[in-house]
Amino acid sequence: MTHIAFIGLGNMGGPMAVNLVQSGHRVTVFDLSVPAMDSLKREGASVADSALSAVKDADIVVTMLPAAQHVERLYLGNDGIIRGAKPGTLFIDSSTIDADTAKRVGADAYACNMHFIDAPVSGGTAGAKAGTLTFIMGGSPHAVAQATPVLQCMGRNLFHAGDLGAGQIAKICNNMLLAVLMAGTSEALTMATKNGIDPKVMSDIMLQSSGCNWTLEKYNPCPDVMENVPSSNQYEGGFMVKLMNKDLNLAMNTAADSVSTTPMATAAQSLYRMLESQGHGEKDFSSVYTLFNKHTNT
Ligand code: NAD
Known part of the structure; x- marks a missing residue:
């Protein structure tokens, strides 16, 4: 054994x-x-x-x-x-x-x-x-x-x-994209809500449309749209904002070393940094939703 x-x-x-x-x-x-x-x-x-x-x-x-x-x-x-x-x-x-x-x-x-x-x-x-x-x-x-x-x-x-090291490079590229997708999904869901569409209905629409992505399928950032995800548990558990910021720092260093341009990730990084500086570093990273929707509690 x-x-x-x-x-x-x-x-x-x-x-x-x-x-x-x-x-x-x-x-x-x-x-x-x-x-x-x-x-x-x-x-x-x-x-x-x-x-x-x-x-x-x-x-x-x-x-x-x-x-x-x-x-x-x-x-x-x-x-x-x-x-x-x-x-x-x-x-x-x-x-x-x-x-x-x-x-x-x-x-x-x-x-x-x-x-x-x-x-x-x-x-x-x-x-x-x-x-x-x-x-x-x-x-x-x-x-x-x-x-x-x-x-x-x-x-x-x-x-x-x-x-050696190639696993880390691939993982960092993936998480850079995840950071952007979570922020973009939060932005879209909030705009839908402000214009009278139920976030659950909007999620169902995007799941069957060209905006579909992993955060909608497995990790919806809007509270009570999905069960058993951090957003329905006061953003507890899951993947902490401070760890996402660590990964975005790794992505930015990798981008600098390889002269890659990353405007989308740079914008997302500012949002996750803001969350951490507001004292939410230990919350799940889907709490980026609360920056768009200030009525949601973290
Ligand atoms: P975590 O903070 O929940 O767990 C880390 C654990 O390591 C803690 O229990 C801590 O006590 C322990 N630890 C730290 N130093 C130690 C030492 N010297 N000896 C023994 N134990 C020690 O973090 P996590 O969310 O489990 O993430 C772990 C890694 O996986 C991170 O690099 C993170 O970026 C990555 N990751 C996390 C997720 C996620 O969803 N949480 C997803 C994919 C990858």
């Missing part, structure tokens, strides 16, 4: 680790949050008292952390998990971070006779719970093949984007 260590049990990592347990794998977890570990313990995972003790006997290590600085700190250095694992361990980092950090961590893993892929995800917390995430991988074909059976326990669509 493959022994998997899972580190980072937040909104995404928690349900992903549950799916690994439910697939019959031996799973050892670690998070800085004790309640997050307790909840995995109830699902049948073993709980470690540190990241190093979680990885020491593992065949595969999956990490799901907020940002690049957390990944760097956890993996690198003499007390990092690369040096604490047994030779040949495969590391899968599913956090969304910049491609250069992914390449640096991957190079260090290979220098220590380990394997590494970057495998950020798309699909949100609902996809994490349902085991239907999309994994976007960067790394060697050998490491990707080794990771595939484990990732299939947590996701439905697996893509190999290219070498």
Whole structure:
């Protein structure tokens, strides 16, 4: 039986680790949050008292952390998990971070006779719970093949984007588009409402028209149009505004490095920054709707 260590049990990592347990794998977890570990313990995972003790006997290590600085700190250095694992361990980092950090961590893993892929995800917390995430991988074909059976326990669509770091570039491009789509959908729904059209009716119309997009299908930003989405739960849970801002910063840096022009994403970034500066950084990113519709509570 493959022994998997899972580190980072937040909104995404928690349900992903549950799916690994439910697939019959031996799973050892670690998070800085004790309640997050307790909840995995109830699902049948073993709980470690540190990241190093979680990885020491593992065949595969999956990490799901907020940002690049957390990944760097956890993996690198003499007390990092690369040096604490047994030779040949495969590391899968599913956090969304910049491609250069992914390449640096991957190079260090290979220098220590380990394997590494970057495998950020798309699909949100609902996809994490349902085991239907999309994994976007960067790394060697050998490491990707080794990771595939484990990732299939947590996701439905697996893509190999290219070498180390390519998964992160593809993920950042996707999230840049998502930021624009969520803001544009909020803008259209608000204008419809102000002109007397029920937002549910307007959503149904756009779902069958050329404005249809993922936010309307899975993540409507207007409260009470859809059940079980953050907008119908005071914008709690889901994908935090501060994480979207992190991803938009990654997108802007990537755009600058590659001399790409991104006027739509630049406009969207101003909106998500405004939300965070107004104290809504911990709310779900669909709360961008409240900037257009000031009568909606966050
Ligand atoms: P989160 O903040 O809910 O969870 C992060 C978890 O990592 C927390 O439980 C935290 O305690 C833990 N952690 C931080 N440092 C740690 C360390 N050194 N050791 C152990 N645990 C540590 O974030 P999330 O929403 O789960 O997102 C995780 C990553 O996935 C981010 O990079 C995000 O951009 C990406 N992502 C999120 C979503 C989403 O819908 N939430 C979707 C796709 C991708």
